[in-house]
Amino acid sequence: MVEDDAPSRQLLVRRLSHAGWQVLDAPDGPSALEIVATHALSGILLDMGLPGMNGLEVLQRIRQNSTPLILPIIMVTAFDERDYLAEALSKGANDFVSKPVDFSALKARLKAHLALAETSKSLSSLQARQELILRGANDGIWELDVQSGRFNHSQRWLALLQCQSNQADMTIEQWIARVHPEDQDRIAMFIQDYLGGHQSETLSLEYRIRREDGHYLWIHTRGAAEPDSSGQYAYVAGTHTNISKDRYKHQVTGLNNIACLSDFLVSMGSFQPEKSLGILLIIFNYDSQSPKERDIYRHIAESLAKELYLKIPQVLQVGTGKETNHLIIITEPMQTGNLNLTEMINTTIPIINNIILQSSDAGNISYHCGLLEMKHDITNNGEPFTNVLAAAEHAAEMNLPVYAFDASLREKSERKKLITKSILEAIVKKNICxxxxxxxxxxxxxxxxxxxxxxxxxxxxxxxxxxxxxxxxxxxxxxxxxxxxxxxxxxxxxxxxxxxxxxxxxxxxxxxxxxxxxxxxxxxxxxxxxxxxxxxxxxxxxxxxxxxxxxxxxxxxxxxxxxxxxxxxxxxxxxxxxxxxxxxxxxxxxxxxxxxxxxxxxxxxxxxxxxxxxxxxxxxxxxxxxxxxxxxxxxxxxxxxxxxxxxxxxxxxxxxxxxxxxxxxxxxxxxxx
Structure with missing residues (x-):
């Protein structure tokens, strides 16, 4: 355990010891390198932000003599150090955990990597043994036979993707076909370069993958391979981690963020292109500089999401827009085969008013609503949110409670898009003077x-x-x-x-x-x-x-x-x-x-x-x-x-x-x- 903060180091040493491990600790890089040189270690927890010789330098020195498969290294990082994680993973780190450390997650991941190291000489049994260890970490195991170009996945991961057992085995092409369209080229190019031996022995990728129901998960794929005598990779194995909570949740409200809502429309457009949807965007007006009013709004947003899911079965998604004070509700038709915008408003608005009334000191919070009906045109995931926001902003300008997107706003929206598209050229050419x-x-x-x-x-x-x-x-x-x-x-x-x-x-x-x-x-x-x-x-x-x-x-x-x-x-x-x-x-x-x-x-x-x-x-x-x-x-x-x-x-x-x-x-x- 390499950590310069003594109380944090001592706490983790005690907890790891109680969990059954023998633990050696070091306060800095040179001390850690001395322990590595004089002891047979099973794994290392390495703080990123060490004084003097930092964690990346220590990692690089250790990797001169040991591979990730032999000696797993898990980086421990603060939030503001996460920009260095890509470099750490490329230099041979196996994994990372963020401060403050969630010990149960650390324990599960540490067990996983230690077990992977112990079984690296017998890869044929890796999947079954890792399945038990990784169950608590919510990870799935994958293997790739490079010669045949076929993936094999653990049952845990198939369940997350809603796949059948007979889909455990799939080709590289079939896997890439599940990747989000915006990520496909990047992932395909990476796999090609990696298998060609142009990358390090370890890999780390974050991307979106489609479930059977058409919705997407954000996953973090990690893996490692050892070259054969010719320097080519014959076998690669690793884990998938579901990181959707980090990528698809808004940091303030805790609701689905705009990226999640956009990908939801992408999936709906791919699998149910003829389906009509309604989008309601609510702009809440409050003093964003006031911590008290921010907390009140957060409570209103959380309560509203729960009530809408509970009381309106047609609500498919509730999330936060590009701005924190923008709440977006996506619904299917209120009546079979026919989207009734009036009914949507008449059902939703009373719930909003009731929650605001129940919230103490919410007297300064008001709102305006924009409505958009999407009929058989949900394949473009960017336009709907732009259009419904234009409707909500127009409602605010006209001091109306709600306004539905119409032809006049479409013309205004098109004009705004044209201005946005041409403004950079106008600046460069000095047309703006x-x-x-x-x-x-x-x-x-x-x-x-x-x-x-x-x-x-x-x-x-x-x-x-x-x-x-x-x-x-x-x-x-x-x-x-x-x-x-x-x-x-x-x-x-x-x-x-x-x-x-x-x-x-x-x-x-x-x-x-x-x-x-x-x-x-x-x-x-x-x-x-x-x-x-x-x-x-x-x-x-x-x-x-x-x-x-x-x-x-x-x-x-x-x-x-x-x-x-x-x-x-x-x-x-x-x-x-x-x-x-x-x-x-x-x-x-x-x-x-x-x-x-x-x-x-x-x-x-x-x-x-x-x-x-x-x-x-x-x-x-x-x-x-x-x-x-x-x-x-x-x-x-x-x-x-x-x-x-x-x-x-x-x-x-x-x-x-x-x-x-x-x-x-x-x-x-x-x-x-």
Whole structure:
């Protein structure tokens, strides 16, 4: 037993000893290697995260003199070390267990590998002897005769796959045919390479396998082989472990996850393509930052799943969507041969309401539902969840309890798919480009510009930022798009300076999200871009959208302080619309505060909004911040703001956001006024 944590090591030594094994222990790698060199060991439990010489290095040293069949090694790993498991298995580890160690599972697996080592010289009896030992570990045994290309499986594994005894023997091709379509090529290629002698003696694979009822299991296949005199493998044997619980369960709710639900539709499409199904997606609204409300929602999700399975026989699956607060219910027709969506809702909604009412302190939790009817079209496992989510989101937008996916949403969904598909190309080709909107001092003199993203699509025309920015965010393209807009904005400002259309004091303001500032390369990228365009830090204002951060982390505060010290201007955008507090505003080194246009739009018609604007101005002045009012569209609004002490304004009253050609023309006319 090799473990650097003394209490953990001593506990396992005691339990292993009580189980009947003689145990030697070591606190580090060198001590372990000394024991290996001086004792005849049956097996090793090896901690991955040892100090100094780590577990992988110790494993590599041991495998120089002993094979996995002779001396089994089980790695003991913490959750954050699991990325190293593939390397450990490729270097000769037989198995692994995760911390905290489940002793019953460890005991079963240790017995299995020790028995496998003891019987490696008599492989003909391996299957029967291992069957008894592995029963408690829920594993199945397999053998492969390489020459005949035939698999043989234990009865335990045949039962998990719902196969008959006469199916214990199958060819490699028959086994691969059971593998999930998305995994087939990978598994087939691996087997071909492995049997060709291009891999290590041990193997470890994770993939999905189809049961007789068409549903899939996630399994972990392990095995080992010894080459014959010619170096070729003649016989391979190992185990299958059912790992569906790890791969198909959501970590928060404990329900089936989106991968499980997707594979369920794949299996239904393959085996019952004519079957009609109904999908109900419920978006629960709660404060995900509140541990209390997260626990309440988890309880609601668990209770709802139990009640639905119990009270509605037609419910086939209940699971969690891509987001934790998305609950998905898949049902078969409520009436024979006819899916009745109304009946589905009328049966399900009362159960949801009753569970929420029974949950204490669940008053802040609400929900919206999306419905989708699938008739003879369930072979595409991705579209149904996208479509039913669109229906639920539409219900939320319209403040409706439920909305069924229809032709109008299909058109909207198709448009969203087209935007998602083409957004990366649009970023790379700079079809998404900045339009610059002048920021004016006292309504007349140019102080700077705000860079606003615009996209003219060749088929869809002008796409609103409100439409493509969320897609850029969810598709992981937001950082790349921001970098492109920064590059184009700085290039535009430099061009205006070279043409003497603006002075050296003019800056351009670019919007960033808090997480982008915390990227490891952000500050280097910022400095590189400004220098490359012949500009200095004072030519760039970094706008941080208030709604993009929830609290002030130490890293964010330190980053903003460094940027301010280097001369960049920092602006807090859309103040009053997000989550910040006055203490947060006081902690961060902003130079500018921007009043959101929603306040400006209503301030002359709503006394409360006007008072709020005046309060924001007073706060900014107290903190010695420059103030910019956005969305100024009338002379009355501009006059009120200037008289209230706001010197900088931007809005349609004086200038709209403009492409470079139009902006240069506007600047030429403006300079003559």
């Amino acid at each position: 900045p339009y610059l909107q002048p920021i004016l001092l006292n309504g007349r003199e140019i102080a700077g510009f705000e860079s606003l993203a615009r996209w003219h699509h060749e088929d869809l025309g002008m796409i609103s930022p409100a439409e493509f920015l969320p897609i850029a965010r969810t598709s992981g393209q937001m950082l790349l798009m921001t970098q492109s807009l920064l590059d184009q904005s700085l290039e535009a400002l430099n061009l205006l300076r070279k043409k003497r259309l603006v002075g050296d004091q003019i800056y351009v303001s670019v919007n960033f999200e808090a997480e982008q500032l915390l990227h490891s390369e952000f500050e280097y990228m910022l400095e590189n871009e400004t220098q490359r365009h012949g500009l200095h830090p004072h030519h760039l204002c970094i706008e941080l959208v208030e709604s993009s951060w929830l609290d002030v982390s130490k890293s964010l505060r330190e980053c903003l302080n460094r940027l301010r010290a280097r001369g960049y201007m920092l602006a807090l955008d859309d103040f009053g619309t997000g989550y910040s507090s006055l203490s947060m505003l006081n902690q961060l080194p902003f130079s500018t505060l921007k009043i959101d246009q929603s306040f400006v739009r209503n301030m002359l018609s709503n006394h409360s909004t006007q008072s709020l604007v005046e309060a924001i101005i007073a706060i900014a002045k107290a903190l010695k911040l420059r103030i910019i009012a956005e969305g100024v569209e009338t002379l009355e609004e501009e006059r009120f703001l200037l008289e209230a002490g706001v010197e900088l304004t931007q809005g349609f009253l004086r200038a709209r956001p403009m492409a470079m050609e139009a902006l240069q023309e506007w600047l030429g006319e403006h300079s003559q006024q």
